[in-house]
Amino acid sequence: MTSDIYLETERLLLRAWRDDDLDPFAALCADPEVMRYFPDVMSRERSELLISKCRDKQETDGFCMAPIEVKATGEFLGFVGLNRPTYAAPLPFEPCVEIGWRLKQSSWGYGYASEAAREWLRFGFETIGLDEIVAFTIPDNKPSQKVMERIGMSRDVDGDFLHPNLPEDHPVALHVLYRLNKAVWAKQVQ
Secondary structure, three states: OOOOEEEEOOOEEEEOOOHHHHHHHHHHHOOOOOOOOOOOOOOHHHHHHHHHHHHHHHHHHOOOEEEEEEOOOOOEEEEEEEEOOOOOOOOOOOOOOEEEEEEOHHHOOOOHHHHHHHHHHHHHHHHOOOOEEEEEEOOOOHHHHHHHHHOOOEEEEEEEEEOOOOOOOOOOOEEEEEEEEHHHHHHHOO
């Protein structure tokens, strides 16, 4: 593996951000269908800022929301990774590490998010020794909730919360929480 590849799966490379990722990432973040469960689409400038924040988190935390690409073709699909949230106000369950993903439409339905997320879970539990990894989204985002369930996470029915970066009455302020702890992970991978 080269130094810019963090992890790999059977079909995917989970790698460092490169300058040439900006165009496909900005297109992904400007797609209204991809961003339908977020407050809004993102401008090119906001996408560039997000990449910069991911790069900074890789330096400080040793992980980030990282690009994934198809091994066979080099096609950029989006990102999957781990993140220590840093919002204006803390989440009710902080400190925590979350797992998340955002993939372009043409890659949906092939199991890429689950495949990459499982490898990031392995890294989180087995390599850096996390005790728990969380995921969250809005209640209407059933596709992401299905991925969370496929990778072994369970809904914390008492964990619903209002996102600290949004007004309480915002249409996507309410979030559902999923959790996976190290002991459960270990049983799943036996």
